Amino acid sequence: MLNAFTVDLEDWYQGLEIPDSAWQGYESRIEYSTNLLLDLLDKHRVKATFFILGPIAEKFPDLVKRISRQGHEIGSHAYSHQFLYRLSPEQLRQELIRSKCLLEDITGKKVTSFRAPFFSITKDSLWALEILSREGFQYDSSIFPVHNYRYGIPKAPKVPFQFRLNGAGQIIEFPISTVKFGTASLPFSGGAYFRLFPYGFTRFCFRKLNNDQIPVVFYIHPWELDPEHPRIKLPRRISLTHYANLKSTKKKLDKLLQEFRFTSLEEVLRNETQGPTLFPEDLAKL
Numbered sequence: 001m002l003n004a005f006t007v008d009l010e011d012w013y014q015g016l017e018i019p020d021s022a023w024q025g026y027e028s029r030i031e032y033s034t035n036l037l038l039d040l041l042d043k044h045r046v047k048a049t050f051f052i053l054g055p056i057a058e059k060f061p062d063l064v065k066r067i068s069r070q071g072h073e074i075g076s077h078a079y080s081h082q083f084l085y086r087l088s089p090e091q092l093r094q095e096l097i098r099s100k101c102l103l104e105d106i107t108g109k110k111v112t113s114f115r116a117p118f119f120s121i122t123k124d125s126l127w128a129l130e131i132l133s134r135e136g137f138q139y140d141s142s143i144f145p146v147h148n149y150r151y152g153i154p155k156a157p158k159v160p161f162q163f164r165l166n167g168a169g170q171i172i173e174f175p176i177s178t179v180k181f182g183t184a185s186l187p188f189s190g191g192a193y194f195r196l197f198p199y200g201f202t203r204f205c206f207r208k209l210n211n212d213q214i215p216v217v218f219y220i221h222p223w224e225l226d227p228e229h230p231r232i233k234l235p236r237r238i239s240l241t242h243y244a245n246l247k248s249t250k251k252k253l254d255k256l257l258q259e260f261r262f263t264s265l266e267e268v269l270r271n272e273t274q275g276p277t278l279f280p281e282d283l284a285k286l
């Protein structure tokens with residue numbers, strides 16, 4: 001069973017909910033940490049999907065080129081790392097155009113996949129899917145079927161589905177994986193969840209989904225492999241998850257890559273049968 005390996009490519013401070021005007025003050029670790037990740041993927045001969053934040057593409061075009069040349073898929077992670085539900089539709093459209101052009105100019109390849117910062121396609125920002133489709137994106141991996149204070153559509157489908165837009169074509173949504181325990185849906189497949197839960201639990205969840213013929217969408221950030229990145233003062237809720245268990249990520253990831261099969265989102269979708277079709281009003285009602 002092929003699972004999807006995805007990377008949200010941003011520096012360690014860009015997803016911390018601090019104003020982007022403060023970004024220049026911090027040490028960049030993106031090249032160092034991305035190289036750690038690229039080496040690990042190379043060791044296991046895995047191709048992944050990298051969702052790249054606009055300013056990273058602007059400042060580190062050679063890094064983006066290297067990722068693309070190594071055969072990984074390049075997708076967009078928007079430009080400002082803002083919650084989509086805090087942007088206006090026009091602001092999002094401008095961000096998409098800017099980031100897509102940047103990435104396509106650097107790689108010479110079409111960019112058709114997207115992940116929202118903070119998985120922030122929620123019921124308040126379903127309008128984003130129509131804009132994505134109009135701007136040439138064919139699939140999206142931003143909906144997290146869980147309850148979280150920042151994101152989630154808890155009752156959204158757990159498998160890839162077609163989102164049919166009223167008058168604007170369609171887009172395929174590949175939700176972030178969760179596993180069902182009774183009536184609860186638990187997140188497990190990346191980021192802080194992967195670092196906080198014991199490896200045995202991650203393995204159990206992967207097997208459970210794969211046994212049901214469901215591919216897992218796994219996600220990681222390069223800084224999660226870099227325990228030496230600077231420690232700054234953050235609200236407790238954010239700092240507890242951001243800095244948790246960074247030292248063991250690389251080892252755990254090595255084990256995961258050895259035990260399960262992974263490829264890019266693009267490849268997984270090529271092998272997937274078509275999932276259910278939903279309309280905007282179906283998701284809004286959930």
Ligand SMILES: [Zn+2]
Nearest residue numbers: 008015117118
């Ligand atoms: Zn991000």
